[in-house]
Amino acid sequence: xxxxxxxxxxxxxxxxxxxxxxxxxxxxxxxxxxxxxxxxxxxxxxxxxxxxxxxxxxxxxxxxxxxxxxxxxxxxxxxxxxxxxxxxxxxxxxxxxxxxxxxxxxxxxxxxxxxxxxxxxxxxxxxxxxxxxxxxxxxxxxxxxxxxxxxxxxxxxxxxxxxxxxxxxxxxxxxxxxxxxxxxxxxxxxxxxxxxxxxxxxxxxxxxxxxxxxxxxxxxxxxxxxxxxxxxxxxxxxxxxxxxxxxxxxxxxxxxxxxxxxxxxxxxxxxxxxxxxxxxxxxxxxxxxxxxxxxxxxxxxxxxxxxxxxxxxxxxxxxxxxxxxxxxxxxxxxxxxxxxxxxxxxxxxxxxxxxxxxxxxxxxxxxxxxxxxxxxxxxxxxxxxxxxxxxxxxxxxxxxxxxxxxxxxxxxxxxxxxxxxxxxxxxxxxxxxxxxxxxxxxxxxxxxxxxxxxxxxxxxxxxxxxxxxxxxxxxxxxxxxxxxxxxxxxxxxxxxxxxxxxxxxxxxxxxxxxxxxxxxxxxxxxxxxxxxxxxxxxxxxx
Amino acid sequence: xxxxxxxxxxxxxxxxxxxxxxxxxxxxxxxxxxxxxxxxxxxxxxxxxxxxxxxxxxxxxxxxxxxxxxxxxxxxxxxxxxxxxxxxxxxxxxxxxxxxxxxxxxxxxxxxxxxxxxxxxxxxxxxxxxxxxxxxxxxxxxxxxxxxxxxxxxxxxxxxxxxxxxxxxxxxxxxxxxxxxxxxxxxxxxxxxxxxxxxxxxxxxxxxxxxxxxxxxxxxxxxxxxxxxxxxxxxxxxxxxxxxxxxxxxxxxxxxxxxxxxxxxxxxxxxxxxxxxxxxxxxxxxxxxxxxxxxxxxxxxxxxxxxxxxxxxxxxxxxxxxxxxxxxx
Numbered sequence: 084x085x086x087x088x089x090x091x092x093x094x095x096x097x098x099x100x101x102x103x104x105x106x107x108x109x110x111x112x113x114x115x116x117x118x119x120x121x122x123x124x125x126x127x128x129x130x131x132x133x134x135x136x137x138x139x140x141x142x143x144x145x146x147x148x149x150x151x152x153x154x155x156x157x158x159x160x161x162x163x164x165x166x167x168x169x170x171x172x173x174x175x176x177x178x179x180x181x182x183x184x185x186x187x188x189x190x191x192x193x194x195x196x197x198x199x200x201x202x203x204x205x206x207x208x209x210x211x212x213x214x215x216x217x218x219x220x221x222x223x224x225x226x227x228x229x230x231x232x233x234x235x236x237x238x239x240x241x242x243x244x245x246x247x248x249x250x251x252x253x254x255x256x257x258x259x260x261x262x263x264x265x266x267x268x269x270x271x272x273x274x275x276x277x278x279x280x281x282x283x284x285x286x287x288x289x290x291x292x293x294x295x296x297x298x299x300x301x302x303x304x305x306x307x308x309x310x311x312x313x314x315x316x317x318x319x320x321x322x323x324x325x326x327x328x329x330x331x332x333x334x335x336x337x338x339x340x341x342x343x344x345x346x347x348x349x350x351x352x353x354x355x356x357x358x359x360x361x362x363x364x365x366x367x368x369x370x371x372x373x374x375x376x377x378x379x380x381x382x383x384x385x386x387x388x389x390x391x392x393x394x395x396x397x398x399x400x401x402x403x404x405x406x407x408x409x410x411x412x413x414x415x416x417x418x419x420x421x422x423x424x425x426x427x428x429x430x431x432x433x434x435x436x437x438x439x440x441x442x443x444x445x446x447x448x449x450x451x452x453x454x455x456x457x458x459x460x461x462x463x464x465x466x467x468x469x470x471x472x473x474x475x476x477x478x479x480x481x482x483x484x485x486x487x488x489x490x491x492x493x494x495x496x497x498x499x500x501x502x503x504x505x506x507x508x509x510x511x512x513x514x515x516x517x518x519x520x521x522x523x524x525x526x527x528x529x530x531x532x533x534x535x536x537x538x539x540x541x542x543x544x545x546x547x548x549x550x551x552x553x554x555x556x557x558x559x560x561x562x563x564x565x566x567x568x569x570x571x572x573x574x575x576x577x578x579x580x581x582x583x584x585x586x587x588x589x590x591x592x593x594x595x596x597x598x599x600x601x602x603x604x605x606x607x608x609x610x611x612x613x614x615x616x617x618x619x620x621x622x623x624x625x
Numbered sequence: 626x627x628x629x630x631x632x633x634x635x636x637x638x639x640x641x642x643x644x645x646x647x648x649x650x651x652x653x654x655x656x657x658x659x660x661x662x663x664x665x666x667x668x669x670x671x672x673x674x675x676x677x678x679x680x681x682x683x684x685x686x687x688x689x690x691x692x693x694x695x696x697x698x699x700x701x702x703x704x705x706x707x708x709x710x711x712x713x714x715x716x717x718x719x720x721x722x723x724x725x726x727x728x729x730x731x732x733x734x735x736x737x738x739x740x741x742x743x744x745x746x747x748x749x750x751x752x753x754x755x756x757x758x759x760x761x762x763x764x765x766x767x768x769x770x771x772x773x774x775x776x777x778x779x780x781x782x783x784x785x786x787x788x789x790x791x792x793x794x795x796x797x798x799x800x801x802x803x804x805x806x807x808x809x810x811x812x813x814x815x816x817x818x819x820x821x822x823x824x825x826x827x828x829x830x831x832x833x834x835x836x837x838x839x840x841x842x843x844x845x846x847x848x849x850x851x852x853x854x855x856x857x858x859x860x861x862x863x864x865x866x867x868x869x870x871x872x873x874x875x876x877x878x879x880x881x882x883x884x885x886x887x888x889x890x891x892x893x894x895x896x897x898x899x900x901x902x903x904x905x906x907x908x909x910x911x912x913x914x915x916x917x918x919x920x921x922x923x924x925x926x927x928x929x930x931x932x933x934x935x936x937x938x939x940x941x942x943x944x945x946x947x948x949x950x951x952x953x954x
Binding site for chain 2: 142151245314315337338339340344351504507513515
């Protein structure tokens with residue numbers, strides 16, 4: 084018994100000591116300054132030194148492998164910071180105010196078509212470039228990377244992003260030249276645009292002997308210094324980088340999935356750049372003297388997809404589809420729900436893309452005519468569900484609820500909204516079996532490559548999935564446009580597709596969403612239309 | 626007194642509970658909508674790529690084969706690979722668990738340090754302003770959603786006053802101790818404290834309120850007991866009567882709740898981790914839920930069930946330390 088008593092007493096003593104230690108630490112913490120070496124999300128404002136850019140993303144990268152993920156956040160943190168493509172896209176505007184891809188040298192210093200058909204594109208590679216592990220860049224590395232990123236047959240990861248360059252056929256190193264040829268199935272004026280930014284070039288020898296998903300090794304301006312799982316990626320300037328030294332020689336990527344936390348980080352001076360914030364966060368930062376904001380339109384179109392394949396869908400009728408387009412007051416919905424963070428659109432091509440048809444106008448809001456069209460279609464009395472993900476696109480579920488109300492107010496159609504978990508929703512949407520796909524769904528689709536974007540959504544590009552919203556005539560038009568090797572005929576054919584999409588009421592075209600950024604006053608950063616974030620482009624705000 | 630037989634019995638029970646949890650989680654995964662193939666491939670993936678991924682994941686195997694494979698893996702510590710990240714789930718959990726455990730312990734310590742004295746003060750000042758104040762504080766603590774509390778603390782304490790960082794972990798406790806012990810540098814400890822204090826308060830507030838109320842009610846009961854009057858009659862100093870005798874006897878139900886709540890804190894820290902960007906398993910699970918990364922979700926749920934079983938086992942053993950009359954056989 085005595086022994087037991089002593090143990091109990093000891094236990095109490097230890098508890099007391101623990102409590103005392105905690106209080107001491109608490110007092111020390113309250114009176115101290117933060118440790119500059121503490122890492123993490125930066126601590127207090129004084130932690131951020133002049134040469135360090137702190138940027139915040141909502142999610143940890145899916146993978147360090149730049150060719151085996153499907154996340155725009157991962158592109159920013161891995162592809163655009165650590166790796167490089169053959170060509171960059173210097174976004175420009177043409178004389179008519181249209182957005183155009185303006186290629187400029189990355190790992191290729193020059194490029195040209197070497198055949199009259201313009202199906203063989205030669206890239207002259209930059210000499211003296213080294214990967215972060217010291218390996219020298221060779222044509223074999225470039226061929227390996229092109230095949231790994233674009234060749235479904237030869238890529239050990241199955242080239243999951245092969246649709247970025249749908250005309251890809253082969254890649255070969257050029258004998259006696261420091262160059263690589265990209266062979267394409269047919270000529271297209273988009274050939275060069277499509278290799279701007281993708282694929283990231285990797286070291287063949289390194290990938291074959293290491294796991295690039297865990298260990299990055301690119302040629303980019305930054306190299307990985309430290310990765311603190313789930314919290315922070317620290318990059319430092321790669322001293323042997325061939326290009327200009329960026330303003331910030333250290334980049335710390337933080338993770339904060341909650342927008343309010345990102346906003347607070349900017350307000351507290353703990354982060355310089357919050358990459359994905361919502362409209363409420365943007366408003367808060369606009370009112371803050373220590374911060375500034377930026378918004379940019381993107382090529383992401385949000386629309387109500389209407390499945391026309393299958394016996395169970397009223398959307399097989401053009402009249403019914405037209406009725407839906409007339410039943411929705413899109414300008415009102417866009418103004419009141421999306422506000423200044425989106426622009427009402429008329430097709431998949433936003434107005435700033437040259438492929439958009441200049442004569443198209445918003446569908447008029449005419450519920451009376453919509454009811455007549457429903458009667459004419461033979462589907463009067465139909466009811467259907469509009470499926471929508473929540474938070475996947477700017478204001479998606481709110482927009483879905485607003486347009487459901489418009490449709491449901493028709494006397495001869497009934498509509499309910501079905502707000503879904505994002506993953507099960509995409510599972511249904513891309514089902515091999517068209518009958519399993521939602522009859523109506525809110526979909527947002529990005530990409531500045533109009534033909535690829537249209538082909539994916541309207542089913543001609545990928546066999547099986549997305550097969551519920553499919554039109555033979557549209558596929559023919561896309562095929563035709565894909566055969567155009569000159570810019571003007573291509574543009575004409577693409578605009579014809581825009582017109583066709585609009586006039587056949589293929590989908591209810593809603594809006595193009597904007598990207599929103601919050602920044603500390605320490606930096607300047609110009610957001611890009613293609614949504615890419617290059618930390619090396621951030622500059623000190625003098 | 627804890628017998629060896631009891632320990633074995635509890636161990637076997639624990640194994641059965643964890644096995645049941647694994648099975649249930651596995652079944653839930655298979656009846657949930659959403660295919661892992663969609664997680665691992667882009668929406669534009671070709672049927673060939675989707676088929677290849679299904680084969681790699683073993684999804685073309687009969688379900689009982691998948692179950693046995695998974696169970697066999699769990700027994701050897703292999704929880705499979707994340708669908709999205711490709712990394713081993715057990716490694717991801719090992720990397721993230723210390724942050725969550727650290728937060729749960731800090732929240733518990735803060736809650737106990739405040740709640741127990743507050744409960745005693747409240748009981749010994751029954752129906753007086755101090756009691757009303759403590760009761761009001763605990764009522765507020767119980768009814769304040771920790772999501773809201775966390776955001777308010779960030780906005781007021783971090784952004785407006787600038788006292789603590791808004792988010793992140795700064796440094797781990799172990800690293801801070803190493804720095805202190807080997808380099809006599811308390812800077813790491815300060816950084817650790819500055820980062821953990823707000824999330825720990827947020828996570829521990831509900832817990833603190835609960836323990837305050839429980840301590841108060843148990844103390845009120847104990848203070849009515851004859852032995853307390855005997856202690857006072859013998860002339861023992863009041864603090865000794867309260868804290869050595871009455872409080873100790875009122876601690877059994879508190880320990881039970883503490884045990885249950887520590888399990889809750891580990892499993893329930895998700896919201897706090899998201900608000901404070903705390904790099905623990907809670908944040909990992911949010912990413913996994915967003916991406917339907919079932920391998921991580923499964924691994925996390927197994928970790929939570931193991932935590933509950935373990936903590937409850939230790940709670941039972943603690944009974945015998947606090948009260949020698951309790952015998953576990």
